[in-house]
Amino acid sequence: xKINLQIFKYVLIDYFLAAFAWAFFYFYRKAxxxxxxxxxxxxxxxxxxxxxxxxxxxxxxxxxxxxxxxYSNIYRRSRLKEFFQMLTxxxxxxxxxxxxxxxxxxxxxxxxxxxxIAALYAIHxxxxxxxxxxISTNIVKxxxxxxxxxxxxxxxxxxxxxxxxxxxxxxxxxxxNKFVGFVHIENKNGKGHLLKNYLPHLGELIDLKKIIEEKExxxxxxxxxxxxxxxxxxxxxxxxxxxxxxxxxxxxYDILSGSVKMTSIFGAPLMxxxxxxxxxxxxxxxxLLDIVVSCICLVVLSPIYLITAILVRAxxxxxxxxxxxxxxxxxxxxxxxxxRSMYVDAEKNGPSLSSQNDPRITPFGSFMRKVRLDELPQFxxxxxxxxxxxxxxxxxxxxxxxxxxxxPHYKLLHxxxxxxxxxxxxxxxxxxxxSEMIERLKYDLLYIENMSLMVDLKILIYTxxxxxxxxxx
Numbered sequence: 001x002k003i004n005l006q007i008f009k010y011v012l013i014d015y016f017l018a019a020f021a022w023a024f025f026y027f028y029r030k031a032x033x034x035x036x037x038x039x040x041x042x043x044x045x046x047x048x049x050x051x052x053x054x055x056x057x058x059x060x061x062x063x064x065x066x067x068x069x070x071y072s073n074i075y076r077r078s079r080l081k082e083f084f085q086m087l088t089x090x091x092x093x094x095x096x097x098x099x100x101x102x103x104x105x106x107x108x109x110x111x112x113x114x115x116x117i118a119a120l121y122a123i124h125x126x127x128x129x130x131x132x133x134x135i136s137t138n139i140v141k142x143x144x145x146x147x148x149x150x151x152x153x154x155x156x157x158x159x160x161x162x163x164x165x166x167x168x169x170x171x172x173x174x175x176x177n178k179f180v181g182f183v184h185i186e187n188k189n190g191k192g193h194l195l196k197n198y199l200p201h202l203g204e205l206i207d208l209k210k211i212i213e214e215k216e217x218x219x220x221x222x223x224x225x226x227x228x229x230x231x232x233x234x235x236x237x238x239x240x241x242x243x244x245x246x247x248x249x250x251x252x253y254d255i256l257s258g259s260v261k262m263t264s265i266f267g268a269p270l271m272x273x274x275x276x277x278x279x280x281x282x283x284x285x286x287x288l289l290d291i292v293v294s295c296i297c298l299v300v301l302s303p304i305y306l307i308t309a310i311l312v313r314a315x316x317x318x319x320x321x322x323x324x325x326x327x328x329x330x331x332x333x334x335x336x337x338x339x340r341s342m343y344v345d346a347e348k349n350g351p352s353l354s355s356q357n358d359p360r361i362t363p364f365g366s367f368m369r370k371v372r373l374d375e376l377p378q379f380x381x382x383x384x385x386x387x388x389x390x391x392x393x394x395x396x397x398x399x400x401x402x403x404x405x406x407x408p409h410y411k412l413l414h415x416x417x418x419x420x421x422x423x424x425x426x427x428x429x430x431x432x433x434x435s436e437m438i439e440r441l442k443y444d445l446l447y448i449e450n451m452s453l454m455v456d457l458k459i460l461i462y463t464x465x466x467x468x469x470x471x472x473x
Contacts, residue, residue, distance in 0.1 A: 003074065003075070006074055006075075007071050007074060010070075010071060010074060010135070011062055011071065013131060013135070014058070014061060014062050014065055014128065014132075015058040015059070015061075015062055016058070017127050017128045017131055018057060018058035018060075018061040018062070018124070018127075018128065019054050019057070019058045020127055021123050021124040021127035021128060022053055022054060022057045022058070022124075023050075023054060024123055024127065025119060025120050025123045025124070026050060026053070028119055028123065029116060029119065053101075057097070060093070060096075060097070061093060061124075063284075064089055064092075064093045065089065066280075066284050067280070067281035067284045067285070068085060068089050068280060068281060069279070069280025069281065069283075069284075070085070070089075072280055074139070075139060075143065075148060075150070075176070076176075077136045077139065077140070079133060079136050079137065079140065082132065082133075082136055083129070083133075086125065086128070086129050086132065087125070090121060090124055090125045090128075091121065093124070094117060094120050094121045094124065095117075097120065098113075098116065098117055098120070143174060143175075143176040144173045144174050144176075145174065146174045146178070148176065149174070149176055149177065149178030150176050150177055150178060150218040150219050150245075151178055151180050151215060151216050151217050151218050151219070152177040152178055152179050152180065152217070152218070152219040152220070152221060153179075153180065153181060153182070153183065153202070153211060153212065153215065153217045153219070153220045153221070153244075154179055154181070154182040154183075154195070154199065154220075154221050154223060155182070155183055155185070155205075155208075155220060155221065155222045155223065155224065155235060156182065156184075156185065156222065156223035156224045156225070157182060157183075157184040157185065157194060157195055157201075158194055158224075158225050159194065159225065160223045160224065160225055160249060161182060161194070161195055161223040161224075162194040162195055162198075163223075164221065164223045164249060165179065165182075165195060165198060165199065165223075166198075177219060177221070179199055180199075180200070180202075180215050180217070181199050181200040181201065181202035181211070181215070182195050182199045182200075182201060182202065183201075183202055183203050183204055183205060183207065183208065183211065184201070184204055185204070185205065185224060185231050202215070205231070205234060205235060205238055208235075208238045208239065209238065209242070209331070212242060212244060217244055218244060218245065219244060219245045219246075219247065220239060220244050220245070220246050220247070221247045221248070221249075222235060222246070222247070222248040222249070223248075223249050237408045237409070237411065240409070240411040240412050240414070240415070242330055242331065242414075243329075243330045278451050278452065282451075282452060282453055285453060286388065286453060286456065287385075287388075289389065289453075289456075290382050290383075290388050290389050291382075291383060293379075293382075293389055294379040294380070294382040294383040294389070295383065297376075297379045298379050298380065298383065301376065304373075304376070305376060305377075308339055308368070308373050308376065309339070311364050312339050312340055312364065312365075312368075315362045315363065315364035315365070316343055316344070316362045316364075317344060318340055318343070318344035319340060319344075320339065320340060321337055321338065321339060321340060321377060322337070322338050322339070322340040322341075322342070323335045323336065323337045323338070324336065324396065325396065325397070326394035326395060326396060326418065327394055327395060327396070327397055327400055327414065328386055328387070328394055328414070328417060328418050329414060329415070329416060329417045329418070330414055330415075331411075331414045333397070334381070334386045334394075336378060336381055336386075336387070336394060337377035337378060337380060337381060338374045338375060338377055338378065339368060339373060339374045339376065339377060340365070340374075341361055341362060341364075341365030341366070341368050341369055341374045342358075342360045342361050342362065342365055343360055343361075343362060346360035347360075371467050372421075372463070372466070372467050375420055375421075378420045379420070382420065385417075386417070387417055387418050387419060387420060388416075388417040388418070388419045388420075389419055389420055389421070389456065389460065390419045390420075390421060390422060390447075390455075390456040390459050390460060391416055391417050391418045391419025391422060391447075392413040392416070392418055392419065392422050392424065392444040392447070392448075393418060393419065393422050393424065393425050393440075393444075394418035395437070399434065399437065402434050403434060403437055403438060403441070406434075406438055407438050407441055409441075409445070410438075410441055412445060412448060413441075413444055413445070413448070415448065416448060416451070421459060421460065421463040422443075422444055422447065422459065423443040423444060423446065423447040423455075423459055424440035424441065424443040424444045424447075425440075425463075426459060426462045426463060426466065427440065427443050428440045428443075447459075
């Protein structure tokens with residue numbers, strides 16, 4: 001599904017509907033509230049304030065919708081929920097516009113204010129919601145008629161899996177799940193599975209990640225037998241760090257720990273394992289903060305970038321910047337950039353972690369690490385969306401493979417973007433061995449469970465203090 005194109009259409013439609021609503025309200029206010037419609041229509045289109053309003057007020061509404069999560073999960077919309085969301089969003093948006101733009105208008109009485117608020121609310125809602133309802137209804141119909149579907153993988157191969165598949169396929173109104181195949185739990189089930197006449201057999205648990213990537217899986221449904229419950233932890237561990245929605249049949253609900261969101265897919269009730277660590281509006285603001293701060297830092301700190309680059313080049317032979325592959329959100333590799341703090345060919349004998357008196361680190365490199373100067377190029381990674389200001393530090397696959405042997409829950413860190421700084425980084429600085437990485441892990445997991453803009457702000461403040469005081473490890 002071309003979801004990014006669909007989101008763009010939503011944004012474009014919302015923008016123009018908000019512009020039409022504002023223009024209509026503007027004329028309505030002049031004619032029926034202020035009784036001041038004395039000029040021809042073309043006069044208003046030469047009014048700079050009116051034209052600026054047509055440009056920036058729709059942008060305001062699009063931002064409000066984004067903050068409210070209206071552009072996420074657009075193929076899984078509830079029309080009833082959207083109705084109440086639009087009532088609420090429109091109310092708060094109108095209040096903001098009133099206090100920012102309308103409260104200073106000349107009025108004959110305070111009743112004019114009430115009329116303006118009521119008119120703006122009614123006009124904006126009536127201009128925008130019916131079109132949104134039409135689009136949502138059209139999408140829901142396509143889902144119900146199996147025109148739009150979510151690539152779904154079924155985990156299980158016995159009676160529970162077969163019953164679930166038959167129930168969902170037999171629904172008159174589709175829930176949107178397009179089954180592309182199934183995997184079995186262990187080898188002894190591989191030959192006698194009941195689903196072989198209905199779905200392609202794609203492999204076993206060890207192949208999960210590869211199957212999800214190759215088949216572009218969007219949902220995974222776990223339908224195991226009671227005697228297969230011992231494999232649940234392994235299944236969940238394999239799915240951690242991915243971007244798929246994970247659902248499970250109700251009879252294994254109390255086996256799982258953590259936050260579980262109840263959901264019902266028509267005749268087949270399933271439970272969704274929730275991984276929503278932040279509200280949509282906080283996610284939006286977090287990303288907005290990442291963009292704004294990284295842009296400011298790249299511009300304002302440019303003299304420091306230049307001086308640091310000169311000193312890196314002067315301190316030892318080799319390139320100014322150092323880049324190597326790290327693992328980011330959803331387990332995707334990316335190139336992370338740093339100012340080079342080690343001598344060239346420092347890892348010619350293989351990857352290894354740095355220590356306090358590491359001979360591979362240049363004298364200037366040691367200073368850079370204490371004040372975090374070497375991390376400055378990562379603002380570019382933040383700007384392009386590979387990293388965030390705050391998040392677990394990204395690691396190399398070589399060390400991740402060692403960590404998961406002892407702490408398989410490390411994969412949870414891949415649910416969010418890695419960061420320039422983190423709670424674990426503030427606490428421990430650079431880890432010198434895998435044991436310290438695992439010790440630092442508990443703080444990063446604690447951060448994920450308590451993610452908020454306020455926590456990010458506290459971590460950023462402590463990071464700045466460490467930089468200023470030169471206490472970096």
